[in-house]
Amino acid sequence: MKAVITVIGRDQIGIVAKVSQRLAALKVNITDISQTLMDGNFTMMLMGEWQDSESNFEAIKKELNDLGNETGLDIHTQRQELFDAIQKL
Numbered sequence: 001m002k003a004v005i006t007v008i009g010r011d012q013i014g015i016v017a018k019v020s021q022r023l024a025a026l027k028v029n030i031t032d033i034s035q036t037l038m039d040g041n042f043t044m045m046l047m048g049e050w051q052d053s054e055s056n057f058e059a060i061k062k063e064l065n066d067l068g069n070e071t072g073l074d075i076h077t078q079r080q081e082l083f084d085a086i087q088k089l
Contacts, residue, residue, distance in 0.1 A: 001052055004046075005046050006074075009072055015042055019044070027050055031047045033047075
């Protein structure tokens with residue numbers, strides 16, 4: 001399965017490391033990533049991919065929401081199919 005994950009918030013040290021470590025623990029491979037800083041605001045968009053037999057979408061979404069709450073970041077996780085469909089509207 002593939003998902004699009006966005007991370008938005010005030011810049012702080014270690015955002016990429018925290019997100020990528022959590023994804024690695026969940027057996028999610030980052031297949032594409034883009035990040036930028038704008039006037040102290042951090043934004044990142046990444047594509048994550050995993051085997052359904054190793055992880056499930058709802059568990060990954062919950063873990064990333066928990067990480068967002070711990071770090072003060074807005075982390076949004078969407079199935080790739082849904083993300084693609086919304087972009088076509």
